[in-house]
Amino acid sequence: MTNTNEKNRQEIIVTGFGGQGIILAGRILGQAAALGDSKESTLVQSYGPESRGGACAAQVIISEDIIQYPYIKTPDLLVCMSQSAYDKYIDELKPDGILLTDQDLVKPAEDRDCFSIPATRMAEELGRKMMANIIMIGFTTAVAGVISVDAAKEAVTSSVPRGTEKMNLQAFTKGYEYGLSKLKGRAKKASGQTGVMA
C-alpha cells in the first residue's frame, strides 16, 4: 500500500503499553520532523481496546515529500517498550529495519540485532518513571537519526507539562548520550577494540 519510492521516507512504529506515553512519543517525533526539520509527517494512533491498557501503538511517517497515505504495514524503525508489543509487531519490521527496545521490558529473539536501553530504569533513577518515553525519544534520535537533535529538544520542551521542561530535557539528553555511546561502542568493537589496550 505504501509508496516506497518516496525519497527519504522513514516509517516508524512506536509501541508499548497504554500509559507509557507511546502516543506522545510518536507525536513528538512527528512534530520535530514537521516543525523543526521542515519535513512532512503523519501520525496515526491506535484506538480501541489498546488504549485501555493493552498494547498501544503510534504510527509515524516522516518524509521529504507529501505523504499520501498515513498507515504503515512494514516499518523501517520499530520502537518497542513492552514484550507483547514486540511480539505483535516484530514480524512486520523490514528485514534491514532497526529495532529499538527497552532493555528490561523486552527480550527479543537471540539472533535479532537490536539497540536496547534501560529507559524505564533510567527514568526511575531520574525520579519519574513516566519520562521513559522521553528517554526513548533521545535514544531514537541518536541511533536512527530520523530527526535532528535541536528539533527533537524543541518538540520535547513544547509537548511536556509546563514546569517539567528541564527535567524532561535532562531525560532526553540521557537517552541521546546513551545512544551515541552505543553507536560508538559498536564502531569500536567493529574496529576490533573491545577493552582498554594493555
Add this chain to the structure above:
Amino acid sequence: MENYKIILFLCNWGAHTAYQALQDQGYRVPPEISTVRIPCTGRISKALLFKAFEMGADGVALVGCKPGTCRYGVGTNSAINFTDDTREILAFLGLDKDRLQLVTFLPDEVDGLRNFLEMFCDEIRSFGKSSLMPTHKDLIKDDQAGTFAEILAAHNAYGCQDCGKCTSSCPLALTGKQFSPRAIAGAVIAGDMNSKEIVEDIWSCLTCGICYARCPSGVNFPDFICDIRALVKSKDDGDSHQAHGGFFQSLMRSMTSPEMKTDRWSRLPKDVKLDDKSKILFFGGCAPYFDTFFRNHLGVRTTDVLVDSLRLMNFFDVAPAVLKNERCCGHDLLWSGDRENFLKLARLNIAMIAEMGIEEVVTACPECYRTLAMDYQRFGVDVGFKVTHIYEFLEQEIDKGAVTFNPPEKAMTFQDSCRMNSFDALKDLPRKLINRISPNQFEEMKDHKDVSMCCGSSAWTGCDAYSKAMQVNRLRQARETGSNLMVTSCPKCQIHLQCAMEDPFQGNDLKMEVMDLTSVIRQTICWE
C-alpha cells in the same frame, strides 16, 4: 669562570687514604671541589645525596671502597642502590644523571682517583650550572603565619567543649599513642610553645579529619593543624619529624626553581595518545618519583595509575594534554608547614596551565585534586579552570552506557582516601564504580566510609611505630573480609600499606594484592 660547586663525599677508609696519598704527592685539588669525610658511603641516604643538589651543588660524587673491601660489609651495596635511585630522580627533574656518580677506589689507587677528579670536573663544566636554585630558608614572616590567637579564632577552636569526642575517634589515639587533638587545642590556647603537644604532637596528626566530623563545635582540626604547623615552622624548623630523611620535602622544594625543566612524561608507553592542543589537561602528580624512590624496597607501581588513567581517557576518545614541565602540586609542603614554597609551586603550576589555555584539569590523585580544587584558592592563588577527578570523568562516561565490565577474578575490599572523603561530591564515587564492576565481589572492611582508618601517615611527616601499628590493624581488617585484592584510590595508601606488609615478623599474614581502582577499571572495562 663560573663558580661551580662540586661535593665529594669521601669514605673514611679506602677512598680517603687514596685522597690523602694524592695530597701528599702535592696534587692541587680543583678549587670547585669541597670534600665531606664520611664514615661509610652506605650511610649517605638518598635524602642526603639529594640535599646537596637542593643546596646548590652542580655535581656530587660518592667516593667509597671497592665492593668487597667495605669495612662494614654492605656499605658499598647500599650506596649503589641509593645512587641509582637518586640518579633516576635527577633525570626526572631534567638534570643529567651523571651529575651524581658513585666511584670506588682501593687505598693505593691514587692515579685512578686523580683521573676521576679531573674527568668529573670537566664533565660537570660541560653540563653547565645546575638548574636547581638553592632554597634558602626564607622564614615566613610572622604576620603571614598569624599568631596562636588568630589561628584559634579563625577555626573557632575556642569553642572546644572539652568533650573528648575527637580523641575517642582519632585513629592514632585508638592505636594506643599518647595523642589527643583536644590536648593540642588546649596547649595552643595555653600558648606554651615548648609543650610536648606543640613540639611533637602537631607533627603526628594524620589530618584525616575524623575528629572534624565528630566535633560538636565544628572545629576543622586538619586545617587548624595546617595553620599551627606553618606558624611553628616560621619560628623553628620542625624538619626533624619528616619521614625518609626529609627527601620528599627536599624534592618538592627543589621544584620551586623557576629554571627547572622536568622530564617526567617521556617514559609513557607509545600507545597512549596525547594532544598538545587539547583544552583538557591531565595532571599526573608525584607517582614517578615515588616509584623510583621505593623501587628497591616495595616494588611500588603507582605510575600505573597515571598510565591507566590516560588509557581510560583514550578509551573514551579523550586525548588530553599534559604539562611538560609539571611540578609537584605542593600538597605535602603545605601540610608539613612550608607555606612559602607551597605558594611558589602553586604559582608556577597555575602560570604554566594558564599559558596553555586549559579549561579543565583531570587528576587521578586525591591530594592533587584537593590541592588544585580547594587549597590553591584558599591561599589566594586563582585557578581559572575546572578540576575533575578521574572517577568523576569515568562515572560520567560509564553512565552514558554501552560499556560493561568483565568481572575481576579477585574478591575486592576498599581502602578509603582521607582527601577524597573530605569532598561530598567525591566520597561515594569509588563505591559506585566498584558496584558497577561487580557488586558481588566486594566486601567492606569493619571501619569504612566516614570512619575509615587512615593508611598511617600523611605529608611524609610523623611516621612512627604507631603508624606501623595502625597499618597492621588496617591490613588485618582487610584480611578479615576474606578478600584478596585491596583496592585503593590514593598512591600514598598503596605505599604505606605495602610498607607494613613487608614486616618480616608478620610473615605472609598481612600480604595482599593492592591495586588502584583506576587500574581495576582499566583491566575490566569493555564495550558492551
